[in-house]
Amino acid sequence: MSISKEIKRITTNTLQKMKANGEKISMLTAYDFSFAKTFDEAGIDVILVGDSASNVMAGHETTLPITLDQMIYHASSVIRGVSRSLVVVDLPFGCYQGNSKEALISAVRIMKETGAHAVKLEGGEEILESVKRIVAAGIPVMGHLGLTPQSIYKFGTYTVRAREEAEANKLRHDAKLLEEAGAFAMVLEKIPAQLAKEVSESLIVPTIGIGAGKHCDGQVLVMHDMLGINTEFKPRFLRQYLNLHEQITGAVQHYIRDVKSNDFPSDQEQY
Ligand code: KIV
Numbered sequence: 001m002s003i004s005k006e007i008k009r010i011t012t013n014t015l016q017k018m019k020a021n022g023e024k025i026s027m028l029t030a031y032d033f034s035f036a037k038t039f040d041e042a043g044i045d046v047i048l049v050g051d052s053a054s055n056v057m058a059g060h061e062t063t064l065p066i067t068l069d070q071m072i073y074h075a076s077s078v079i080r081g082v083s084r085s086l087v088v089v090d091l092p093f094g095c096y097q098g099n100s101k102e103a104l105i106s107a108v109r110i111m112k113e114t115g116a117h118a119v120k121l122e123g124g125e126e127i128l129e130s131v132k133r134i135v136a137a138g139i140p141v142m143g144h145l146g147l148t149p150q151s152i153y154k155f156g157t158y159t160v161r162a163r164e165e166a167e168a169n170k171l172r173h174d175a176k177l178l179e180e181a182g183a184f185a186m187v188l189e190k191i192p193a194q195l196a197k198e199v200s201e202s203l204i205v206p207t208i209g210i211g212a213g214k215h216c217d218g219q220v221l222v223m224h225d226m227l228g229i230n231t232e233f234k235p236r237f238l239r240q241y242l243n244l245h246e247q248i249t250g251a252v253q254h255y256i257r258d259v260k261s262n263d264f265p266s267d268q269e270q271y
Contacts, residue, residue, distance in 0.1 A: 010045050010086040012118065012140045012184040018045070018217070019206040025185075025218025027088075027208050028226070030081075031057050031074045035223060037081030044085050046208070048120065048220060049075040051090040051150070056224040063149045068095045068106055075114035088118045088142050093150040096121055096130050103130035107139050120187065122148035124174025128181055135182035143178040143186035145171050146212065160211070162191045175199045175207075187220060188212040190237070211237035 018025055027046035030036040031053045039047055053074050054066035068091075075089040089110050096103035107119045118140035121127055131141050146161045155161070162168045171191065178186055185206045188196045193213025200207040200216050209216030221238065224230040228243040258264035 007084050009084055012086065015045070015086070015185055015206050015218075016204070019204075025206055025208060027218055027220035029053075029220070029222045030078050031223075033077045033081040035081075036078040036085075036087075039223075040082045040085045045218070046220075047078060047082060047085045047087050049078050049087065049089040049116065050222065051092045052222050054092075056222060056230060062152050063090075064093045064152075066092045068092055068109060072110060072113045075110060075116045079115045086118065087116045088120050089114060089116045090120050096127065097123075100129040100133040103127070104133045104137055107134045107141075108137065111139055118142055118184070120144055122150050124170065125177055128177055131178060131181040131183060141181075141183045142208075143175075143183040144189065145174050145178070145186060145191075146188050147190035149189075158190070160190050160192065162195055168192075168195050171195065172199060172202070175203060179203050179205050185218075188216055211235065 015025055025045050027048055028039055028044050029048045029050040029052055030039055031049060036047055049071065051063040051066050051071065053071070054060045054063045057074070058066065058070075060066070071089060071092050075087070079087055091103070091106050091110070095106040103121070110116055110119055119134065120142040121131060121134075122144040124143075124145055131143070134141050147155070147158065149158075152158065162171045172195075175186060183205060185208060186203075187208050187210065188199065189209075190211035193215060196207065196209055196212035197215035206217035208218040208220050210220050225233055225238050226241050228240045228245055229248075231243070231245045234240075255264070
């Protein structure tokens with residue numbers, strides 16, 4: 001009898017069970033097949049195809065320029081590398097804020113054209129109708145509150161959000177509304193740890209923090225930041241696990257030396 005090694009996929013239900021059991025959720029961004037495959041094999045719970053692709057893949061200053069077609073390209077590449085992780089895709093700026101019908105059409109395109117498992121939208125009460133409509137169509141929605149980079153020109157700065165009571169109260173209210181509208185989880189970005197703790201404890205669905213302290217139900221980082229590919233971005237919340245920029249620079253310089261000195265390829269490296 002052969003014992004089949006079936007992979008147990010992470011679902012939105014798995015994440016809610018993890019919260020209920022006190023098990024933290026790990027999430028990283030990825031934008032292509034090879035990194036997604038590596039992260040999936042390493043055991044990451046959730047892969048976010050973030051619109052941070054606009055920054056780290058395309059070199060834009062903000063997340064605003066990336067298009068729905070470009071997000072679909074990144075997400076379909078990621079999906080081909082994944083067999084276990086839950087894959088969540090950001091709805092990019094301008095393809096859901098207009099109205100809930102437009103939001104649903106954009107979410108459906110992501111699900112149909114990429115094979116991803118869920119979408120993420122930034123905002124609270126303002127986008128509630130869209131969240132409800134997408135959830136009603138059977139598409140899982142992850143929320144995103146606090147620092148929402150698609151609104152950077154409204155905020156004017158990337159500093160910590162919701163320090164003031166009025167903004168903290170709105171965030172508490174928005175988190176409840178998103179949960180009631182059917183969001184299965186939400187990202188809390190760059191808010192005080194105490195507020196993130198309170199919100200996390202008030203919700204049944206998990207919170208995933210980035211710069212929101214240790215009491216969130218999970219954590220997310222942008223892969224280029226945590227792997228040290230991008231070394232210019234050093235916010236206090238970031239833990240850098242590698243210095244790939246240094247290692248890659250060293251490897252490329254080594255290769256250049258080997259080519260120039262005729263050391264590469266050797267007799268064994270040719271046909
Ligand atoms: O686009 C992104 O990478 C994100 C994370 C920072 C949460 O939204």
